[in-house]
Amino acid sequence: MNPSEQINQLRAGVIGTGFIGPVHIEALRRLGVQVVALCDVPSIVQSMAAKHGIPQTFTDYKTMLQSPDVDVVHIAAPNRFHSEMSVAALKAGKHCICEKPLAMDTRETAQIVKLAKSSGTVFAVNYNVRFYPAVLALRKMVARGDLGQIIHVNGTYFQDWLFKETDYNWRLLPQEGGKLRAVADIGTHWMDTASFILGAKIKSVFAELDTFHKTRKRPLGEVQTYAKADASMKYATYKVETEDFASLLLRFDNGTFGNLAVSQVAAGRKNCIRLEVYGSKKSAAWCSEEPETLRFGNRDGANEVAVRGTPAFGDGPAGYVDYPAGHVEGFPDTFKMHFRSVYGRIVSGGKGERLHATAEDGHQEVAVCEAIMRSNAKKGWVKV
Numbered sequence: 001m002n003p004s005e006q007i008n009q010l011r012a013g014v015i016g017t018g019f020i021g022p023v024h025i026e027a028l029r030r031l032g033v034q035v036v037a038l039c040d041v042p043s044i045v046q047s048m049a050a051k052h053g054i055p056q057t058f059t060d061y062k063t064m065l066q067s068p069d070v071d072v073v074h075i076a077a078p079n080r081f082h083s084e085m086s087v088a089a090l091k092a093g094k095h096c097i098c099e100k101p102l103a104m105d106t107r108e109t110a111q112i113v114k115l116a117k118s119s120g121t122v123f124a125v126n127y128n129v130r131f132y133p134a135v136l137a138l139r140k141m142v143a144r145g146d147l148g149q150i151i152h153v154n155g156t157y158f159q160d161w162l163f164k165e166t167d168y169n170w171r172l173l174p175q176e177g178g179k180l181r182a183v184a185d186i187g188t189h190w191m192d193t194a195s196f197i198l199g200a201k202i203k204s205v206f207a208e209l210d211t212f213h214k215t216r217k218r219p220l221g222e223v224q225t226y227a228k229a230d231a232s233m234k235y236a237t238y239k240v241e242t243e244d245f246a247s248l249l250l251r252f253d254n255g256t257f258g259n260l261a262v263s264q265v266a267a268g269r270k271n272c273i274r275l276e277v278y279g280s281k282k283s284a285a286w287c288s289e290e291p292e293t294l295r296f297g298n299r300d301g302a303n304e305v306a307v308r309g310t311p312a313f314g315d316g317p318a319g320y321v322d323y324p325a326g327h328v329e330g331f332p333d334t335f336k337m338h339f340r341s342v343y344g345r346i347v348s349g350g351k352g353e354r355l356h357a358t359a360e361d362g363h364q365e366v367a368v369c370e371a372i373m374r375s376n377a378k379k380g381w382v383k384v
């Protein structure tokens with residue numbers, strides 16, 4: 001059997017079917033993986049399984065993990081469940097892809113790292129931004145020295161879905177999402193992507209965090225991720241303990257300097273990740289709102305715009321794009337390509353280049369989050 005045929009033999013079980021669980025299901029199916037099991041709370045699991053045509057349903061993830069029919073577990077439940085679910089999946093001998101952030105704190109992530117090392121299975125954290133073709137292209141250009149020595153990186157991750165005081169989601173509550181919100185939820189995507197491109201880890205941080213909505217109104221009853229308020233909703237006011245935005249200075253272990261702004265109250269920015277890399281030969285810039293374009297900046301010659309599929313874009317994404325140039329690959333495709341990479345490692349027994357984020361990478365991002373909280377409290381540089 002060739003690797004694609006072997007991937008088609010693997011069977012996945014997905015835990016959590018809110019916003020991102022269905023993105024996993026769709027990407028798995030486009031890859032040819034069988035999605036055999038779904039686990040969610042009793043009120044929705046049957047209807048979601050019927051909607052997605054998934055044969056087996058579970059309301060307790062531990063029971064799903066006992067099923068010999070499930071080879072790979074996808075954890076797409078809220079952050080506070082990631083640790084116990086990852087630990088149980090590893091102990092059950094399953095391959096696992098856990099959503100980000102890996103867990104609530106480094107005590108939890110360290111335990112996952114330890115188990116993942118001794119498990120003999122593949123464990124990945126779903127830092128899917130790595131799999132935009134432009135990000136894979138940039139990584140290769142930096143590694144090859146095309147931009148020269150990297151001087152600094154700059155960027156933003158901005159959203160506006162928590163812009164209004166009536167916007168509500170479990171992420172706003174520290175006991176559900178963790179003590180950091182915007183930084184852990186989306187900032188870690190940017191930091192993981194920058195580390196992936198540079199081949200370097202963040203070693204120290206200087207952070208300023210702030211909360212625009214000191215209090216917010218919580219709808220009485222549960223609300224889906226990205227749901228908008230309607231006039232008939234009733235609300236209870238609560239005090240907000242997580243940040244709406246952050247300004248971060250970063251120092252990477254290869255000496256590169258970085259600065260990043262993160263916001264979930266940036267009107268008009270729906271889901272905008274922007275990253276610029278400044279080298280001693282030239283600079284490169286990418287933005288997820290124009291995912292298939294790389295812009296290069298030159299001091300003397302004309303600036304350049306490279307579109308995916310053309311020579312200037314390079315061969316970095318080879319094997320991780322399926323459509324011809326001009327047929328845009330975006331957010332859902334990054335999941336498909338991430339899973340291609342992870343499932344490829346599963347069928348090859350861990351051979352070939354590893355592109356996905358490991359438990360160690362997930363642990364590192366949570367360690368950076370903790371350093372950011374210490375820096376914000378101290379108002380100074382803090383080591384990770």
Ligand SMILES: NC(=O)c1ccc[n+]([C@@H]2O[C@H](COP(=O)([O-])OP(=O)(O)OC[C@H]3O[C@@H](n4cnc5c(N)ncnc54)[C@H](O)[C@@H]3O)[C@@H](O)[C@H]2O)c1
Nearest residue numbers: 016017018019020039040041076077078079099100101225
């Ligand atoms: N990689 C990405 O781009 C990306 C995007 C969005 C969300 N996420 C991550 O995915 C996770 C889920 O986020 P979401 O926005 O889909 O949340 P959501 O609230 O929309 O969905 C969560 C789902 O998990 C279910 N659930 C809750 N407790 C459960 C339990 N004990 N067992 C089984 N199911 C349970 C809920 O009923 C719900 O269906 C988060 O960790 C988030 O950070 C990642």
